[in-house]
Amino acid sequence: MTRAQQVGVIVGLVIVAILTILRASDPQLMRQAREVAFDEYQRIAPRAFQDLPVRVIDIDEASLKEFGQWPWPRDRMARLVDRLSEMGAAAIAFDILFSEPDRLSPRTVMRDVVGVDPLIVARLPDNDEIFARSIAEKPVVLGFALSNDGSARPEVKAGFAFTGEPPFHAPPRITGATPLRPQLEANAAGIGHISLNPGDPSAVVRTVPLLLSDGRQLYPNLAIEALRVALGASTYVLANAADIPDTITLIRIGDFVVPVTAAGALWLYLTPDRADRYVSARQVLAEKGVSPETRAAVEGSIVFVGTSAAGLQDIRTTALGQNVPGVSLQAQIVEQILSGRFLSRPDWADGLEILSIAVAGILLVLLTTFVSPAMALVCGLLVTALALAASWLAFLYGGLLLDPLAPIVSGSITHFAATAFRFLVIDRERREVRLAFGHYLSPSLLYRIEHTQDALRLGGDDRELTVMFxxxxxxxxxxxxxxxxxxxxxxxxxxxxxxxxxxxxxxxxxxxxxxxxxxxxxxxxxxxxxxxxxxxxxxxxxxxxxxxxxxxxxxxxxxxxxxxxxxxxxxxxxVGNMGAETHFxxxxxxxxxxxxxxxxxxxxxxxxxxxxxxxxxxxxxxxxxxxxxxxxxxxxxxxxxxxxxxxxEDLAASASFAALKHVHGRLIDALAAQSPAAREILREAKSHSGGLSADLAEFYRRIARRADHFLQRPAAPPHVLPGGKTLH
Missing domain, CATH: 3.30.70.1230 (Nucleotide cyclase, GGDEF domain)
Structure with a gap:
């Protein structure tokens, strides 16, 4: 090993060490690049849509046009609940906040009117009470949002069981929540949070926390609370890693097991947004009654009530690059659980990626220094292909999220740095020779001269060629x-x-x-x-x-x-080099x-x-x-x-060409035999040739004049048809 090579190895290993340490620290830029790669995987192979019993009751533009602007009075929400319950909904979850009194309630409106007798006001209907009576004894789940003001906490309607120590510090922290109206909170069958990505700086929703914690109590997400209510379950069962405190690995809801991150979040595996997931609220509240199609869509389904109207600003960006209503993501969480299709990033993923950067980097440094940059590039491309293939197959068949970019980018940087050092230091003398001869010889010929003994000699070799003019x-x-x-x-x-x-x-x-x-x-x-x-x-x-x-x-x-x-x-x-000694x-x-x-x-x-x-x-x-x-x-x-x-080949395998080839063979036989039937067969061949090739018309017009070309013609091999049959 020369001194220059020793220096090259040391410089390369230092670069590999820096890249390995950088990946171990996992800066924000690397995390973002990794998440974008995972987004691309979902776009290539999204979760297949299945017609599962999950629907979104959409307060869409048509509903707002029919019943007026938002917010609607809660007596109308009560009618919506009554209709959905009568249609047989398994659970009714509201991705809507009910934290303020209904300002459209008759009692509230008349209370502010001067001169109205308070006794009369007290006898007027209150929409919150109407809504509360409607949801009582029904499988209704209400939502709450996080708040930085105050310290209100919603009532938890479910129990929690743990296989180990309670992981109260694993989920994201809740410091306050938007309070529900007391009568609504008391009558709801379930309460869940509607926050999709709290604290995440990215606008793209990739994971959703299924649980929140205040350090003493866990609060479920709206989607899993709706599933729990629909199943009639009373308790969530949480499993955690035995050797790692304050982590969550699984959440059991009835008979369904949901793998989650250590913080209790679910990686979303989405289907493209589809119209058949939605039922317009206008169809549910139709004065003329509910259509059979709407009833069939709702019956036995977990329904989420929310809005897709653009003016209500509940639009989220997904990993598929679509802008969808937030309520549809709640529905997709339940769909994902029911389908059993999950994504996960295993605990050992970081270690594997760090190790791959170190091993691949050392290999590339050694190859670039002692073999050739080309061989190192080939190995680098092979490593790239293997990383991509392994990451993709792990995603496709195992739902595993393994970063393909970190080893690829680090390997590229290592190869570039080692190649640049070799180019500037180790290969300087050889480069000077190449530059000198490069003025007179083409790059391809120069490469052959370098790698082939006696490449400059005149002469050639006999070999089978296919030649085209x-x-x-x-x-x-x-x-x-x-x-x-x-x-x-x-x-x-x-x-x-x-x-x-x-x-x-x-x-x-x-x-x-x-x-x-x-x-x-x-x-x-x-x-x-x-x-x-x-x-x-x-x-x-x-x-x-x-x-x-x-x-x-x-x-x-x-x-x-x-x-x-x-x-x-x-x-x-x-074939070979031909010409003069000085120019060939x-x-x-x-x-x-x-x-x-x-x-x-x-x-x-x-x-x-x-x-x-x-x-x-x-x-x-x-x-x-x-x-x-x-x-x-x-x-x-x-x-x-x-x-x-x-x-x-496609034309050759077609029935039309097989028929033409059969007739063509008969025509050639007739021409070779100078048979009077040749004229009739020629007309038949022309009719079969229509549409196959524009040149065939003139080809057949000329063929009779070239009958001598087919005299004493050797027998042609039979034409094999699909299925093994032959035409002679």
Whole structure:
């Protein structure tokens, strides 16, 4: 180990130590980034909606328009309770505060009128009393909110049982609450808090405390209190970690077990907001009675009464990025408990993430220093992929929230720092050599020179290639009517659009020859299914050219379009560095290259845009191919059997193409036998070709004139239909 490498390792390990300590301290920025990552997981795979017996009775805009502005008089709330109870609601929970006297009560209104006899006022109805009588002996749960004023505490209607010491200091602290009207508090079956994220600086509601504590008493959340009342349970059972005081691990409500954080909070696992979760209060209070649909929605359900009206300002932002009424989150808590779909961040998550940062960082430092930055990058990408995959799979299948960002970001910083140090110190001499030669050689050739022995020697290797030639039809005519600069613009647009498909399908772009492209597959590295990838690239070129013509991307106007011919052949060729000792190119030569060029030229005679040789067709059997005849290619002593590429694998598997291929085979047999039936079969083939490819019409119009191309034709293999049947 050189001194520079020793210094590099020390610097890298110091950076890893700093990053590990930083993660252990878990600053606010890291927590926010982690929570955003968990939000993205929910957006990708939200909780699946199930039609559970949970509904929101929505005081929506339509209800306010029907019955007047908010707040409504409490005698109307009493009618709402009576209707819901009569419809068979299992529990009725109000995400509404009833802390002040009803200002619309007749007794309250008349009390302030001068000259009215107090005895008369006393005999007037009081809406709070009406509401209190309505909720008595019914499964009604009222809500309260936290308050910094005073020290009021709501009455707790439920009991609590503990498996260990009472965790009174685990939940968030309650110092005061909005007081309920005494008669309402006394008659309610349950009371729960409606605070969704007290003390959380984030506007996004990700966790909800199911319990609050004043140090001596626990206060349940509205949602679990509604579930308790609906189940007829009287007590919550709390479990805590045996070795950690003042923590909560589980809350049991009847037969339902809810995993929670140590502070008793529930990680929300949400479904996107849905209209079928809501029932308008207007439908419940309808003067003409309740519809069967509304009754069916409410019967047996836990209903939460709240508002979605924008002016009432009870809109919350969720991890899914939606703005929803706060009451819908209370409903979703109960849905989540009933469905048994929970999220949790285990106690060991922090330790695992800190350890992963340290181990991955040390590995990257060593690899960057002693192997190569490229190898370190590969390992870093592998670690990134593993971290993402592990975190995602843990979320998807276990509901576990494991941070993927901390090890990824820390690994990236470590790799960048170690690579920068190596670049500035360790690799300085090698970099100077690269910079000197980089003025004369392309980056790809320079890389091959560095990593391949005798890479600069002339000569090549024989290997199987799939060679493609692409040519613009009528280019001379096009160039004659364009200015030279316009010709260059046209060629640049054309070549850039089509050559990208060669690279995308793992081909090697050999050269541009005027208006033509030469490319090959399976060199300089092995490419699996190289013939099929060449055919796929040709089909993509056809599609791209059609799009460019439709958009008039070449600017010709008047409906003028550009056509191409593509020839593909697979065979043995010599590929390597070719040229002079001082100037050479990486290219391919041989009969295979010549045949591919001749097949491309033959596209004009066949009147089809993509032709492949028989050797290519055998290596790409999944594509929709039709025999185009054995062509006498220029410079070849024997005929070359060719196939027209009609379409991709989906078309090849279709019933319409199977029928056409069967008729086409009969047509070729008839032409080879010079049978009088060929004319009738040709008409049948034309009828089957409609809609498959625009070029097939001209292909079949020309085919009868090329009957000699099919004489003494070798037998074609049977066409295999889906299900294993064959057409001969």
């Amino acid at each position: 692409v040519d613009i039809r009528n280019f001379t005519e096009i160039s004659e009517r364009l200015a030279p600069t316009a010709v260059v613009t046209f060629l640049n647009t054309f070549l850039d659009a089509l050559s990208g498909h060669i690279i995308a399908n793992e081909g090697t772009l050999d050269k541009f020859i005027g208006d033509s492209i030469m490319a090959f597959w399976n060199a300089p590295v092995d490419v699996g299914d190289h013939a099929a990838k060449a055919v796929h690239a040709a089909l993509a070129m056809r599609e791209t050219l059609a799009r460019l013509n439709a958009q008039d991307a070449f600017g010709f106007g008047n409906g003028q379009t550009v056509g191409i011919g593509i020839g593909i052949h697979t065979g043995l060729a010599c 190119n990486y290219s391919a030569v041989g009969d295979t290259v010549n045949v591919a060029a001749r097949i491309e030229a033959a596209c004009k005679d066949v009147c089809f845009d993509i032709l492949v040789s028989e050797s290519t067709a055998k290596l790409a059997p999944r594509y929709a191919l039709l025999e185009a005849g054995a062509l006498a290619l220029k410079g070849k002593s024997t005929r070359t059997r060719t196939f027209a590429v009609v379409g991709d």
